[in-house]
Amino acid sequence: MxxxxxxxxxxxxxxxxxxxxxxxxxxxxxxxxDWATRPESFKDINPMNKVPTLVHHHQGHDxxxxxxxAINHYLAETHPDxxxxxxxxxxxxxxxxxxxxxxxxxQALIARSFGWxxxxxxxxxxxFGSFDQTIDAxxxxxxxxxxxxxxxxxxxxxxxxxxxxWGLRFGSIPDRPAFKAYVARITQRTAYVEAxxxxxxxxxxxxx
Numbered sequence: 389m390x391x392x393x394x395x396x397x398x399x400x401x402x403x404x405x406x407x408x409x410x411x412x413x414x415x416x417x418x419x420x421x422d423w424a425t426r427p428e429s430f431k432d433i434n435p436m437n438k439v440p441t442l443v444h445h446h447q448g449h450d451x452x453x454x455x456x457x458a459i460n461h462y463l464a465e466t467h468p469d470x471x472x473x474x475x476x477x478x479x480x481x482x483x484x485x486x487x488x489x490x491x492x493x494x495q496a497l498i499a500r501s502f503g504w505x506x507x508x509x510x511x512x513x514x515x516f517g518s519f520d521q522t523i524d525a526x527x528x529x530x531x532x533x534x535x536x537x538x539x540x541x542x543x544x545x546x547x548x549x550x551x552x553x554w555g556l557r558f559g560s561i562p563d564r565p566a567f568k569a570y571v572a573r574i575t576q577r578t579a580y581v582e583a584x585x586x587x588x589x590x591x592x593x594x595x596x
Contacts, residue, residue: 392416395430395441397423398594401456403587404550405440408460410579411546412467420590457490457547464543474544478537482544485529485536489548492516493526497551497560523562530566534573541574549574 394409394416396402409416421427426437434441434454442459444451444466453459464472474482496516499506511517529536536544552571555561574580 389445390415390417391445393443393445394418395433395439395443396420396590397426397439398587398591400439402440403583404456404547405442405459406587407550407580407583408463408543408546410583411472411543411577412463412470414463414467422594455490456550457486460543460547461486472541472543474537474542478540478542481529481533482537482542485526485548486544488525489551492522493548493551496522497555501560523564527564527566530570534570541577545574 392409392414394402394405396406396418398420406418421430430441431437433443433452436454438454440454440456440459442453442462444453444462453462464470492515495514496519498504499514499516500519506514506518511521516522533539535541536548549570552561552567553575556563556567556571561567575584
């Protein structure tokens, strides 16, 4: 048995976690199903019935990790030799933007896709303030820094970076110079190319 079992669906957020698995060099096997045929037994692993879900088989215990940001950071923690964790001076930016992407950015993107508008004067009550505030905050950071933690790639880039890869591809994130340059840097990585090729083959197979 592999050390990790990775549950995923074609064309899903599972692609974010697969990239992290490859960056970490994790020993994993995947279980791929489609939305319509997810077995009922999967709810025993993740009651939300969502992917990605990762199970770490460790010293006789099965540890279940869900939520992409948590999965990716967990993989960095369990593979410290890969240099994907932040150092002392990178931690603030690492965790700031990792949780910003999982919170305000995710909320802002979903709200816009569903046509939800924050009422005038109520931005302070919304976790993301407004779509423009959220995007401008990230633009300000990435205009001055090559990566999420600063000057080098860390595991936070697999999560935040995936938001930009998808966002620019499908038009949900504005096509700004700092964002395009950032995506160009991170998608050249060997682990990204390897993981993306696997998922592309899965997606193609699901479409046939």
